[in-house]
Amino acid sequence: MFKGKVLLFSLLLVFATSAFAGDVDNCRSDWGVSCPTMRVCICPQGDFEFIRDGCKTGTDYIWVDVNDVSGGGISGVPWSDYWLQACDPAQELCLCANPVVADSLTNSAGRTTISGRIAGGGCIVTGGLYLAVQGKVIVTYPACTAVTCRIIIIVSVDLTADCKVNLSDLVVFGLSYNKNLGEPGYDTCCDYNDDDKCNLSDFAFMGEHYLHECF
Ligand SMILES: [Ca+2]
Ligand SMILES: [Ca+2]
Secondary structure (H helix, E strand, O other): OHHHHHHHHHHHHHHHHHHHOOOOOOOOOEEEEOOOOEEEEEEOOOOOOEHHHOOOOOOOOEEEEOEOOOOOEOOOOOOOOEEEEEOOHHHOOEEOOOOOOOOOOOOOOOEEEEOOEOEEEOOEOOOOEEEEEOOEEOEOOOOOOOEOOEOEEEEEOOOOOOOEOOHHHHHHHHHHOOEEOOOOOOOHHHOOOOOOEEOHHHHHHHHHOOOOEOO
């Protein structure tokens, strides 16, 4: 009798687990950044800075562990099933249809990395980013209530965050032109070579990406 109950309980457990196996669990999944001060320049055309250069090493990356409800890794998650956005809605990016692409399918442990470029516009200075897998925003285990925000600074030649680089962006850029960090009117979103100055070097990037938009 006792043995029978244990067996039934075990069967129920197996059933409960297998019913959800393979589905992404946004609380048991996790993500992070390989270095503490990542800063990436983006363009809607997806042709600006690589995430791998975000901390200037050439080997920087975002990692993602895609897990199911039991904490097991899900392998084979497609390259394009990821989405990044600002944790602070006031700094929302404009993102193209496939803004980021993973470096590979998730491996047998459910892990992949993202080290390519981001296709979009806008600027995130504070508050960090969240990451979604298959439309599910990753939240912090075990409470599953707080969004898992990681600090990544995003700057873009699309300063108005409408996924187009045009005259309205030049107007915003002009307001910060020839200003340095600490001076009134200086906007760090206009600094594309990471020297805390908004000057001709940055304007050159503006020219290089002028009239770019999402493919
Ligand atoms: Ca724009
Ligand atoms: Ca600069």
